[in-house]
Amino acid sequence: MDPKLGRTTLKEWVAIExxxxxxxxxxxxxLFRMMAVAADTLQxxxxxxxxxxxxxxxxxxxxxxPIPPVILAELGNDPTKGxxxxxxxxDVQPADQGNGWLxxxxxxxxxxxxxxxxxxxxxxGPVLAWINAxxxxxxxxxxxxxxxxxxxxGMEEAGSVALEELVEKEKNRFFSGVDYxxxxxxxxxxxxxxxxxxxxxxNSYFMVExxxxxxxxxxxxxxxxxxxxxxxxxxxxxxxxDSSGHILVPGIYDEVAPLTEEEINTxxxxxxxxxxxxxxxRVEKFLFDTKEEILMHLWRYPSLxxxxxxxxxxxxxxxxxxxGQVIGKFSIRLVPHMNVSVVEKQVTRHLEDVFSKRNSSNKxxxxxTLGLHPWIANINDxxxxxxxxxxxxxxxxxxxxxxxxxxxxIAKMFQEIVHKSVVLIPLGAVDDGEHSQNEKIxxxxxxxxxxxxxxxxxxxxxxx
Amino acid sequence: MDPKLGRTTLKEWVAIExxxxxxxxxxxxxLFRMMAVAADTLQxxxxxxxxxxxxxxxxxxxxxxPIPPVILAELGNDPTKGxxxxxxxxDVQPADQGNGWLxxxxxxxxxxxxxxxxxxxxxxGPVLAWINAxxxxxxxxxxxxxxxxxxxxGMEEAGSVALEELVEKEKNRFFSGVDYxxxxxxxxxxxxxxxxxxxxxxNSYFMVExxxxxxxxxxxxxxxxxxxxxxxxxxxxxxxxDSSGHILVPGIYDEVAPLTEEEINTxxxxxxxxxxxxxxxRVEKFLFDTKEEILMHLWRYPSLxxxxxxxxxxxxxxxxxxxGQVIGKFSIRLVPHMNVSVVEKQVTRHLEDVFSKRNSSNKxxxxxTLGLHPWIANINDxxxxxxxxxxxxxxxxxxxxxxxxxxxxIAKMFQEIVHKSVVLIPLGAVDDGEHSQNEKIxxxxxxxxxxxxxxxxxxxxxxx
Numbered sequence: 001m002d003p004k005l006g007r008t009t010l011k012e013w014v015a016i017e018x019x020x021x022x023x024x025x026x027x028x029x030x031l032f033r034m035m036a037v038a039a040d041t042l043q044x045x046x047x048x049x050x051x052x053x054x055x056x057x058x059x060x061x062x063x064x065x066p067i068p069p070v071i072l073a074e075l076g077n078d079p080t081k082g083x084x085x086x087x088x089x090x091d092v093q094p095a096d097q098g099n100g101w102l103x104x105x106x107x108x109x110x111x112x113x114x115x116x117x118x119x120x121x122x123x124x125g126p127v128l129a130w131i132n133a134x135x136x137x138x139x140x141x142x143x144x145x146x147x148x149x150x151x152x153x154g155m156e157e158a159g160s161v162a163l164e165e166l167v168e169k170e171k172n173r174f175f176s177g178v179d180y181x182x183x184x185x186x187x188x189x190x191x192x193x194x195x196x197x198x199x200x201x202x203n204s205y206f207m208v209e210x211x212x213x214x215x216x217x218x219x220x221x222x223x224x225x226x227x228x229x230x231x232x233x234x235x236x237x238x239x240x241x242d243s244s245g246h247i248l249v250p251g252i253y254d255e256v257a258p259l260t261e262e263e264i265n266t267x268x269x270x271x272x273x274x275x276x277x278x279x280x281x282r283v284e285k286f287l288f289d290t291k292e293e294i295l296m297h298l299w300r301y302p303s304l305x306x307x308x309x310x311x312x313x314x315x316x317x318x319x320x321x322x323x324g325q326v327i328g329k330f331s332i333r334l335v336p337h338m339n340v341s342v343v344e345k346q347v348t349r350h351l352e353d354v355f356s357k358r359n360s361s362n363k364x365x366x367x368x369t370l371g372l373h374p375w376i377a378n379i380n381d382x383x384x385x386x387x388x389x390x391x392x393x394x395x396x397x398x399x400x401x402x403x404x405x406x407x408x409x410i411a412k413m414f415q416e417i418v419h420k421s422v423v424l425i426p427l428g429a430v431d432d433g434e435h436s437q438n439e440k441i442x443x444x445x446x447x448x449x450x451x452x453x454x455x456x457x458x459x460x461x462x463x464x
Numbered sequence: 465m466d467p468k469l470g471r472t473t474l475k476e477w478v479a480i481e482x483x484x485x486x487x488x489x490x491x492x493x494x495l496f497r498m499m500a501v502a503a504d505t506l507q508x509x510x511x512x513x514x515x516x517x518x519x520x521x522x523x524x525x526x527x528x529x530p531i532p533p534v535i536l537a538e539l540g541n542d543p544t545k546g547x548x549x550x551x552x553x554x555d556v557q558p559a560d561q562g563n564g565w566l567x568x569x570x571x572x573x574x575x576x577x578x579x580x581x582x583x584x585x586x587x588x589g590p591v592l593a594w595i596n597a598x599x600x601x602x603x604x605x606x607x608x609x610x611x612x613x614x615x616x617x618g619m620e621e622a623g624s625v626a627l628e629e630l631v632e633k634e635k636n637r638f639f640s641g642v643d644y645x646x647x648x649x650x651x652x653x654x655x656x657x658x659x660x661x662x663x664x665x666x667n668s669y670f671m672v673e674x675x676x677x678x679x680x681x682x683x684x685x686x687x688x689x690x691x692x693x694x695x696x697x698x699x700x701x702x703x704x705x706d707s708s709g710h711i712l713v714p715g716i717y718d719e720v721a722p723l724t725e726e727e728i729n730t731x732x733x734x735x736x737x738x739x740x741x742x743x744x745x746r747v748e749k750f751l752f753d754t755k756e757e758i759l760m761h762l763w764r765y766p767s768l769x770x771x772x773x774x775x776x777x778x779x780x781x782x783x784x785x786x787x788g789q790v791i792g793k794f795s796i797r798l799v800p801h802m803n804v805s806v807v808e809k810q811v812t813r814h815l816e817d818v819f820s821k822r823n824s825s826n827k828x829x830x831x832x833t834l835g836l837h838p839w840i841a842n843i844n845d846x847x848x849x850x851x852x853x854x855x856x857x858x859x860x861x862x863x864x865x866x867x868x869x870x871x872x873x874i875a876k877m878f879q880e881i882v883h884k885s886v887v888l889i890p891l892g893a894v895d896d897g898e899h900s901q902n903e904k905i906x907x908x909x910x911x912x913x914x915x916x917x918x919x920x921x922x923x924x925x926x927x928x
Binding site: 021022023060061093094100158159187200201203205207212213215218219220221222223224225226227228230231232234235237238241243245281282283284285286287288294297298301302303304305306307308309310312313314315316318319320321322323329331333357358359360361369370404405406407433434435436437438 | 524665667669671676677678679680681682683684685686687688689690691692694695696698699701702705707709745746747748749750751752758761762765766767768769770771772773774776777778779780781782783784785786787793795797821822823824825833834868869870871899900
């Protein structure tokens with residue numbers, strides 16, 4: 001293996017605080033550094049690398065922030081071979097040490113075979129596993145069985161800002177020779193059994209702002225005579241979903257694909273130990289009691305989550321404030337064949353209805369700040385077969401054929417723009433905790449994942 | 465007037481950054497300096513002054529900070545005269561220049577007859593007005609018409625730490641000869657018309673925690689199968705108060721004092737320009753349209769405010785998190801004759817009812833973290849009559865007889881421990897902005913307030 005490459009370990013990458021969610025200059029600098037380090041790594045591997053300037057981003061508060069470059073890299077250009085394009089991202093969710101983290105989130109720390117650190121599994125580890133697989137062929141001085149391309153971005157956690165425009169622009173250039181697209185940005189649904197993902201939910205993220213005035217009030221001086229924005233907001237948020245998880249927005253289930261007998265059978269085939277799932281999730285009781293119901297409500301039915309409130313009192317302790325202006329945040333995970341803009345209208349109309357019945361003198365503004373389509377693929381495509389074979393070779397087992405309840409908007413985007421088959425080959429175990437405290441990737445997954453990608457290259461070469 | 469006393473002006477006192485809210489050593493030093501300056505001022509006036517060591521305070525983070533001394537001062541000891549005790553505080557709320565302040569908050573600055581500065585009205589100005597009134601008698605070489613005592617603390621804005629224990633300890637010593645207690649720590653409800661305050665609301669502060677697990681969840685990975693803590697919490701908070709401000713906790717209004725015809729008349733007598741009130745509050749529309757309803761809902765009816773949520777996503781931007789554990793915070797302002805512990809039971813039982821109907825597998829814990837009794841006085845007590853007469857003499861008008869919607873716990877505390885009549889004689893105008901940016905006291909209020917206290921001493925001597 002190239003000794004220069006040896007320096008770029010997962011530890012070094014995790015140490016870079018490439019948080020794309022918090023829009024502050026310090027993190028943006030870290031993102032630029034992250035992309036530069038990755039570009040350098042790929043160059044040392046012999047790839048032809050282009051770092052595409054993505055311009056800048058206008059934030060709602062008027063601030064302008066630069067967008068980190070997207071890396072387009074190419075290895076091999078043999079027209080007799082298939083071309084596989086790997087997508088990954090190197091930005092991460094926010095992480096505050098102390099806030100539930102047992103280790104420094106930006107210091108990769110191994111405990112009992114688990115590598116803890118922000119981005120370890122989402123998505124720095126899998127990006128490096130792919131790079132490691134390529135470098136293994138290089139180290140063995142073997143030709144790559146397929147042509148390989150990389151598209152690596154730094155804004156995924158912030159909604160892949162401006163990526164779609166780039167893919168559109170590169171459709172007939174960078175993507176012209178691409179046959180297959182692989183993404184490794186989700187998780188297995190078990191601790192030890194690999195999986196292949198053929199569908200993801202979409203997402204529509206809403207903000208509902210209720211405003212009385214800019215400044216807060218003192219609850220002694222004004223409590224009792226105001227339409228308090230928090231009372232309005234709590235009523236609005238409380239009208240969205242019932243205690244059984246059923247979404248109360250009228251019409252929201254109208255376009256959900258009907259359930260077929262065949263589809264039910266795919267859920268039955270999946271091994272899911274509910275007891276273990278409950279234990280590893282550390283959830284005492286789910287909304288549903290059977291494996292099939294749980295999988296369907298994660299994958300093929302929409303869900304609504306309330307994330308929080310901006311502008312209210314959110315610190316420890318007691319403060320007798322009446323917030324003057326608050327923003328409630330919630331999102332709906334979308335499934336085939338729900339339509340983002342229809343959902344936007346349904347939610348807006350519903351909130352307006354609820355608000356108008358309150359006769360409040362406050363101002364309410366509803367906005368959908370993110371609308372991502374659900375995605376579903378044909379599981380008989382070549383690369384699905386190749387991935388299955390590679391999994392049999394490396395892990396000695398059939399994969400779970402799963403969907404992902406999360407949104408991986410780029411899957412849908414690649415499918416729609418590039419018109420090529422997309423497959424998701426997750427590397428991480430179900431308990432990796434992406435987006436949460438104590439995110440980790442198992443050392444075993446990281447290493448076997450590297451082998452899996454190498455085997456996948458070989459299988460693709462055979463099947464193409 | 466004693467030339468030595470002339471040195472201690474309001475300007476010098478405001479220049480001392482006696483912030484008790486921010487628990488940092490620098491401000492504590494300023495607080496000690498403030499109390500020493502005040503003790504010195506009272507000594508020069510001829511008072512017998514004791515600075516009571518209050519020990520130290522353990523903060524939640526483990527840090528220990530010294531509590532500034534409480535000043536107990538006595539002037540005169542004539543058993544034929546009544547004894548009036550004045551309570552005041554010399555600590556202030558935080559103030560950051562730049563953060564909305566048009567002048568340096570710690571440099572008393574006169575603009576158009578307004579004296580801007582942190583603590584100008586809350587509470588350094590009124591404390592000095594009382595001292596000035598005493599010094600006026602000294603300057604005229606007249607005997608004081610009443611015996612005068614001072615209790616002055618430096619931790620009011622931080623919850624009067626350890627004050628109650630001191631008052632309890634001094635009940636039969638310092639307070640043994642006290643007949644009346646006067647506090648000047650609130651505001652008029654008009655710009656020009658003086659007021660006497662005979663009641664304040666209490667407060668009960670609640671935290672309701674809903675927990676699924678310590679860690680947060682990703683809404684893609686878990687959305688659809690969880691009893692989400694935020695959905696539970698929003699339903700709990702949404703069950704507390706309706707859109708007309710009516711509290712929905714069963715039994716909560718049972719002990720609220722019935723409204724008498726006589727009481728209604730006191731509200732009618734108060735001058736309140738609703739248009740001006742709306743404008744200065746920058747609130748488009750209140751819950752009520754008449755002066756009487758507004759005053760009653762600020763003073764004699766309970767109110768419930770939802771302050772915020774700890775543990776949810778509270779920052780700008782979008783984060784697809786399902787918070788694992790959230791704490792909702794709300795408080796109820798209490799009025800006569802509501803009982804803190806009854807309210808605690810009613811709220812707890814109500815939330816338990818609502819929660820049990822949801823069949824949630826989460827854990828809910830309700831706690832009341834603060835319970836402060838409402839206070840109301842008999843407006844026919846001697847010192848109320850004396851204050852009214854003094855106001856007629858100095859201002860040529862009848863005072864507004866008002867209550868305060870906020871909690872001034874020391875009023876209730878003095879009444880309960882010392883068993884003496886308490887009166888609140890505010891000096892500041894409604895727009896003084898205590899606790900907010902650009903706090904001020906009008907020069908006119910400061911000077912007429914000094915006269916008012918001198919006249920009050922004379923009236924007390926006559927009526928006692």
